[in-house]
Structures are given as structure tokens and as C-alpha cells.
Amino acid sequence: AQSVSQHNHHVILSEAASLELGCNYSYGGTVNLFWYVQYPGQHLQLLLKYFSGDPLVKGIKGFEAEFIKSKFSFNLRKPSVQWSDTAEYFCAVTLGSGGYQKVTFGTGTKLQVIP
Amino acid sequence: DAGVTQSPTHLIKTRGQQVTLRCSPISGHKSVSWYQQVLGQGPQFIFQYYEKEERGRGNFPDRFSARQFPNYSSELNVNALLLGDSALYLCASSTRGRLAGDFGELFFGEGSRLTVL
Numbered sequence: 726a727q728s729v730s731q732h733n734h735h736v737i738l739s740e741a742a743s744l745e746l747g748c749n750y751s752y753g754g755t756v757n758l759f760w761y762v763q764y765p766g767q768h769l770q771l772l773l774k775y776f777s778g779d780p781l782v783k784g785i786k787g788f789e790a791e792f793i794k795s796k797f798s799f800n801l802r803k804p805s806v807q808w809s810d811t812a813e814y815f816c817a818v819t820l821g822s823g824g825y826q827k828v829t830f831g832t833g834t835k836l837q838v839i840p
Numbered sequence: 841d842a843g844v845t846q847s848p849t850h851l852i853k854t855r856g857q858q859v860t861l862r863c864s865p866i867s868g869h870k871s872v873s874w875y876q877q878v879l880g881q882g883p884q885f886i887f888q889y890y891e892k893e894e895r896g897r898g899n900f901p902d903r904f905s906a907r908q909f910p911n912y913s914s915e916l917n918v919n920a921l922l923l924g925d926s927a928l929y930l931c932a933s934s935t936r937g938r939l940a941g942d943f944g945e946l947f948f949g950e951g952s953r954l955t956v957l
Contacts, residue, residue, distance in 0.1 A: 729882075761948075768843070769883070769930065769948040815882050827896050828873075828946065830882030 727752035729816050731831035738806050739839050746801040746834050748790075748816030758799040759817040759828070760790055769815070775799065786810070811838045842866070844949035846931050852955045853921050861916045861952045865933030871895075872914040873946065874906055875930040883930055889914055918954075926956045 732747040750756060760772040773784025780792040790801045799816060816831040845864045853859050865872050871890045875883035885898040889908035908914045912933075918925055932946040 768950045769932075769946075771945050774945070817882075827885045827888065827898065828875075828883075829885070830875075832880070832882050 727756070727818050727820065727829050729818050729829055729831035731814075731816050731834050733834045734832065735835045735837070737837045737839065740808055741805050744801070744803040744806045744810070744836070746814055746816075746836070748799045748801065748831060749797050750799065750816075750818045750829075751797065752818065752820070754820065757819045758790070758792060759819075760784065760788070760799075760801050761815045761817060761830075762812050763815070764812045772801070772814070806836070806838050808838045808840050810836060812836060844931055844933050844947050846929075846949040846952050848952055849950065850953045850955075852957060854957050855921055855923060857921050857956075858917065858919045859921060859954060861918075861929050861931075861954070863914045863916070863931030863933075863949060865912050865914070865931075866947055869933035869935050869947070870912055871934045872908055872912065873932045873934075874914070874916045875932065876900070877928040877930055877951070879927075886916070886929075921956045923956050926954060928953050 728751045730749045758775040761769045762772045763769045772788055773782050773790055775782045775792045783789045788803050790799055792799050813833045813835045815833045817828045819828050844866055847862045873888040874886040876886055877883040886900050886904055887906040888896040892908045903919045906916045928951040930951045931949045934946050
């Protein structure tokens with residue numbers, strides 16, 4: 726069964742700092758990869774996704790993620806964070822084929838951006 | 841446009857009781873999935889339904905059951921509640937899911953927070 730590891734549980738950054746959140750998955754086959762975000766008091770929403778093609782994926786609000794197959798990683802990046810990026814971020818994976826819509830989530834990283 | 845709606849938003853039950861949670865997907869979405877999110881953890885997959893058929897089940901006991909209605913809304917039932925069932929239950933809908941690996945973006949509701957005393 727696939728699993729997802731997020732290395733940082735709580736990250737505190739000042740505004741304008743650069744962000745990188747780590748995500749590793751364990752599954753040897755074809756995967757689809759996602760980052761979801763949950764802003765305070767709001768529901769989970771999709772930030773970006775990778776299905777195939779260019780391993781550098783751009784999402785909403787200036788976020789991007791790079792799929793490195795050899796490292797089983799899908800790290801999330803943003804060059805300059807804003808206070809409004811304060812949220813919890815979840816990395817997630819689903820099998821590329823042969824499976825239903827089971828999404829396996831990581832444990833999440835809480836990002837706090839200090840003005 | 842209305843997003844995924846869930847009810848109730850909060851509820852408190854005692855051990856041994858039964859609970860029913862409800863979900864209305866986004867209009868036009870035929871797939872509904874249920875997730876359990878325990879405090880400090882990521883959501884865990886419970887069920888997926890597409891066109892009223894169960895398409896997948898996570899590693900949850902038989903006390904958990906679900907169904908999808910002709911209008912694509914869904915209910916999650918949990919019997920014989922345990923303290924460990926206390927969690928946020930999330931419903932997600934999507935347009936796709938007819939075939940294995942046929943995956944579309946999930947749209948989540950705000951969840952039903954269940955507390956078991």
C-alpha cells in the first residue's frame with residue numbers, strides 16, 4: 726500500500742521568506758501526486774497536481790512542486806511567502822491505474838507566516 | 841455555485857450509539873468519497889461511491905457503512921461508536937471515477953465533527 730511522509734509538522738517563516746515543504750511517497754508504480762491546502766476555518770482545497778509530463782508543476786497563488794521520480798519526492802515550494810499563506814498543507818498520492826479514487830494523505834504541515 | 845455540503849457540522853454521541861452523516865455533492869458530480877481526519881493526522885480514506893455503487897473501501901471496520909442515493913447525495917453510517925471514532929468526517933465529490941484510475945480533482949466539504957463521549 727502506498728504511504729506519504731511529510732517531514733515537517735510545523736514550519737514558522739517570516740513574510741518574504743522562501744518555502745519548501747518536503748513530501749516523500751512509497752510506491753514503485755505510476756502515481757498521481759497532489760498538494761492540498763486548508764486555510765484556517767476553510768475546507769481542503771487543491772493547490773496543485775501532477776499526473777504526467779513536465780515534472781515541475783505550477784499551482785495557484787505562486788506555489789509550485791517538483792516531482793523527482795528517483796527520489797520518490799514531490800516537494801512544495803514558494804519563493805516568497807505571505808501572511809495569507811498561513812495554513813495546513815497536505816501532500817497526497819493516488820495510484821496511476823488499477824485503483825479507485827483512494828487518496829492517501831500525509832500527516833500535514835502547519836505553516837505559520839509571521840508578518 | 842454551492843460547494844459540497846455536509847450535515848450536521850458538529851455532533852456529540854456516546855459510546856455504543858449510532859450516527860448518520862450526510863453529504864450533498866456539487867451539482868453534476870457523480871462520485872462521492874468519505875474520509876476520516878483524526879486530530880493531528882491527514883484524512884484517511886473510508887469509502888468511494890460512483891453512480892450509487894461502492895468503488896472502494898479503506899481499512900475501516902464493518903461498523904462503517906455508506907450509501908449513495910439516485911440524486912448522488914450520500915450518507916455515512918457508523919454503528920456501535922467508540923471513543924476512537926471521534927474525528928472530522930470529510931466528504932469529497934468529483935466528476936470522475938467510473939473507471940479504475942480515472943481520477944479527477946476532489947472537492948471537499950467542511951466536514952462533520954463527531955465527538956464520542
